Amino acid sequence: MPKVSAAHRDERRRQILDGARTAFAEHGYEGATVARLEQAIGLSRGAIFNYFPDKWELFYALAVEDQQRAGMLWLEHGFDGLVRHLGDENPEWIGVYLEVSRMLRTIPELRERWAERNVDLDVKLAAHLTKLQADGVYRSDLDIETLGHFLGVVLDGLIVQRGAGFPVDIEGTLELVRSALAPK
C-alpha cells in the first residue's frame, strides 16, 4: 500500500462516509449491498474496507457523527433547538435507524457499544441537565437520569413518527415538554 498523507486519508474517509450515508438512505441498511456502496462512494470495496472493516462499522461511524451533531445542537441551542432541527432531517436516513434497531435488540454486543458511542457527550449532556436543574429551569423532584430518559423518549417518538412519514407537531410537543420539566 502506498503511503498517503493524513489529509488525503481524511478526505477519503469523508468521501466514504458521505457516499455510505446516501446509499443507506436510498436502499436501507440491508439493501445497501457492497456493490451499491461502491457505486455511491465511487471507490472499490477494497478501498472502502481499508478504512472501515465492515458495513456495520460504516453505519456506526455515521451514527457517532449524528449523535455528536445532535449533542452539539442540544448543548448550544437547548432541547428545543435540537427538536426543531429534526424537522430538517431526511426521513429516509431516519428509517435506517429504525431498521438497525432490530440488530441492536438481537446482538447484545452491538447494543452495549451503541449505548457507549459518545461517552464524552453523555457526560456533557448530564452536566447540562444538572445545571438547568440547579438553575431552577428544570424540576428537582426527579433525578437527572429520569429527565434525560424522558427527553430521549420524546426524541425517539418524534423520530419514529417522522421516519414513518407522519406529520409532526414540533411546537406543541415542545410546549408540553417544557411543562413536564418545569419546577413543581
Add this chain to the structure above:
Amino acid sequence: MPKVSAAHRDERRRQILDGARTAFAEHGYEGATVARLEQAIGLSRGAIFNYFPDKWELFYALAVEDQQRAGMLWLEHGFDGLVRHLGDENPEWIGVYLEVSRMLRTIPELRERWAERNVDLDVKLAAHLTKLQADGVYRSDLDIETLGHFLGVVLDGLIVQRGAGFPVDIEGTLELVRSALAPK
C-alpha cells in the same frame, strides 16, 4: 371449495393470525417467508391466502388487533394503564413495527390506510381526551389534537426504546407526562 361454517372460518382465521404473529416476531416482516408462515401456522399457503390476500394483509390484521387492544386499555385504564402494559409487550414483535415503518413511509397508500385502521377507536379516544379536558384533568390551553399527538409521541418513543432492547423508565415517564398535561 367445500362449504365451511362461520365458526370454523373464525377458528381458522384465529389460527392463521396467531401463527403469523409468531413467525413475524421470530423472523421479522421481510424474514417471514411464505414457507415460514406455513410452518408457524400449520396450514398450506393456499389455505392461508384464502383468508388473507397477501403478507401485508396478514400483518395489517394483526396491527388492527393490537391497536384495538391498546385502545381498550387506554379507555379503560387510562394512558398510565396502557403504558404499564407496554412493559409486558414482546420486544421481538415490537421490532416488526419498526421494520414496517419504512414501508409506511415509502408507500403513501399504505400510510393512509394505516392511519385509518381503526377510525371508530380514534373517535372514542378523541372523546375520552375531550372529557378529561372538560373535567379539568388535562389542560385546556392546548387542543385535543396536540395533546393526543404528544401522547402518541411518548408511546412511540417508549416502543422504539423497548424494541431496541433498552431499559424503559415507565413510572418516571408517566410522572412527567402527567405534569405535561396538567392544567396550567
